[in-house]
Amino acid sequence: MTTVTGATEDKKMPLLDHLIELRQRMLWSVGSLLLMFLVCFFFAEYVFDFLAQPLADVLLDGREDSRPPRLIFTNLTEVFFTYVKVAFFAAAFICCPIFLVQLWLFVAPGLYKHEKSAFAPFLAATPVLFFVGGSLVYFIIFPLVVEFFIAFETTGGNGNLPIELEQRVSEYFSLMMKLIFAFGLCFQLPVIMTLLARVGLATSKGMAAKRKYAIVGVFIFAAIFTPPDPISQLSLAIPIIILYEISIYMAKIVEKRRPKDEYDDLDDDADEDGGEEDGTTPAKT
Incomplete structure (x- = not known):
């Protein structure tokens, strides 16, 4: 029997074999994601502390009183489900190379040699550019955003009530993820x-x-x-x-x-x- 490779093998592969191959690649991807989610959930508190550090740095530098800044939650399950989201986000980010490798293994047999050489750099650049966009948010953009909105705090006095930030855990995480994904996708x-x-x-x-x-x-x-x-x-x-x-x-x-x-x-x-x-x-x- 003649052995074929590359685009010829892809053309001769039946549709059922394509579906089986796709299922295997998806199982590898989903299994890796679930496994990494369990690991990340164990460290979810530390990951959240890392994500909350830009807010803490601005608040600690900007407050003149002795009252330390804090994050609050107003729902009994709010922190737990926020940690679940944190673990899923961290797991998806860590597993991104695995997803891309599985995608490459699925499509590579149907590509010509020059198509492989053209497509591979894009797969490698995707997580790198997303990381650059997220880093831009974490180190530059978000501190500027926090400083802008913190400026609306007032100390009160003379019969006026003070206006102070009491940031909820879930709302802070949603805002941070919204900015990271927006910049990561735009990159x-x-x-x-x-x-x-x-x-x-x-x-x-x-x-x-x-x-x-x-x-x-x-x-x-x-x-x-x-x-x-x-x-x-x-x-x-x-x-x-x-x-x-x-x-x-x-x-x-x-x-x-x-x-x-x-x-x-x-x-x-x-x-x-x-x-x-x-x-x-x-x-x-």
């Missing part, structure tokens, strides 16, 4: 646009021509997914605009490489046809 823009350019659904000239519409859309997106203050909105909008310009540059590089890739496709198909005519099936390299 995937070069990956998405380059892939679209790779398959011909977007061009560098088209993206450059629609730059002004993209900028307007970016500020609308920033207004929706960030707190209603100009600092956080600009902090999200400006990096996205820079990433959009990087996407245009990456699309130009992809467009220059496309003729060579198309020639390689034709050459590979010709090798397949030649192998089928003489009764042999060539193996992809």
Whole structure:
């Protein structure tokens, strides 16, 4: 029996085998996520303390009285379910490379050699860019956001009541995760646009021509997914605009490489046809 590899093997694989392969990859991914969730839940309190550190730093530096800042909960189960969310978030982040590896193992047999070399860097760049976006939130954006809203506190006096922050545990975590996911997803823009350019659904000239519409859309997106203050909105909008310009540059590089890739496709198909005519099936390299 002739052994086939690469795209030829993928073409000859029955649909049922594809579904079985997909199920196996999903089982590996879900099993890894559940296992890591149990581990992360044991350390959920420490993970939450790490996420709450930017708020603690600003509050400790900004308060002039001796009353220490704190987080509160108003529901009996609030802290428990917040820790569950923290554990799931940490597990998903840690397991992200496993998800990407399983995705690669599923799609790689159906790709040509140059397609593998083009697709692999995007899989590697996805978690890195998400981590960069989340780090930007944690170290720069969120402290600025906290300082902006803390400025609305008042000490009271002269018959006026003081206005002080009493942040709930669940609300704080939701805000932090909202910002991290917003920035992390936005930092995937070069990956998405380059892939679209790779398959011909977007061009560098088209993206450059629609730059002004993209900028307007970016500020609308920033207004929706960030707190209603100009600092956080600009902090999200400006990096996205820079990433959009990087996407245009990456699309130009992809467009220059496309003729060579198309020639390689034709050459590979010709090798397949030649192998089928003489009764042999060539193996992809």
